[in-house]
Amino acid sequence: MKMINREIGYAIKALCFMVIEEKDIATTSQMAAYFKISRPFLRKILQKLNKVGLLESHKGKNGGFKLALPISEIFLIDLIKIFQGPIKLSGCYKKDDDCPLIAECPIMSEIERLEKNFIADLAKISLKTIVEKKQIEEDQDQ
Amino acid sequence: MKMINREIGYAIKALCFMVIEEKDIATTSQMAAYFKISRPFLRKILQKLNKVGLLESHKGKNGGFKLALPISEIFLIDLIKIFQGPIKLSGCYKKDDDCPLIAECPIMSEIERLEKNFIADLAKISLKTIVEKKQIEEDQDQ
């Protein structure tokens, strides 16, 4: 069971790149080369982030992508939703119905409780959290 | 993102059946009919539960399955591990390496912290919890 798949992983890397490199605009080629990952695949990911409004895109020569929001407003949970759809830990067998054993399914209500806590925790992590944590670690290294 | 897939869902149903019906031994046919689910598929699931020691099986006429452990010792997290493998919310890009941006990946350390809490919560839910919760709900209905 994975929650952070490759798309999300690459999306995070690209976003971090844009913050830390402090470039006005970054291209797919630059980032794909930097991280040594598939360029067309990254491109598709960035296009998706553009569509949902997390990035701005600029076509033509010298074009590329840049952040459309302050880093404190980009949350990990958003990326998960974008690439994995809504978080549903349970497949749910309530609506499957025809389940005579468990009318008001007790398993699912337990799972859903966990799920809520988990999502609440997840919703606290922004790109800012991530990048700043990195800064702190770098400072400690020196 | 789903954590409870159909195999796990069916496994839970079957286990609950065995507890609540208080039969000495239950057959695949009975349970598949009761829940209106695929018999051969359920069979495969029960065979797996038998192999890992959660069920005892008895071959031949009047054979079937029964619980091999007290219900307080069967945990939801075990079922998840059996059918989904180890829980890994992160795909992890640490060992992917070649990631120049994030050497001691701060995203993953955040995710891993969440992951630990989540698993700890999950580990508390046993078949007993589930079944007893059901009893309580039934009592309230009356």
Added chain:
DNA sequence: CATAATGATACCGATATAGTATCATTAATG
């Protein structure tokens, strides 16, 4: 007008999910 970027889409191979199908084995029982 050439070049270098994104936009949109269609395709593709590998893996996972949710089964189905068969044959072998085993135990009860009439």
Added chain:
DNA sequence: CATTAATGATACTATATCGGTATCATTATG
């Protein structure tokens, strides 16, 4: 002791998702 009814083991299949690749269109710079 043969029939029946159960599991054991294993192979096959259809569909969806994941991680890409490939193309062509569009757009902006110089």
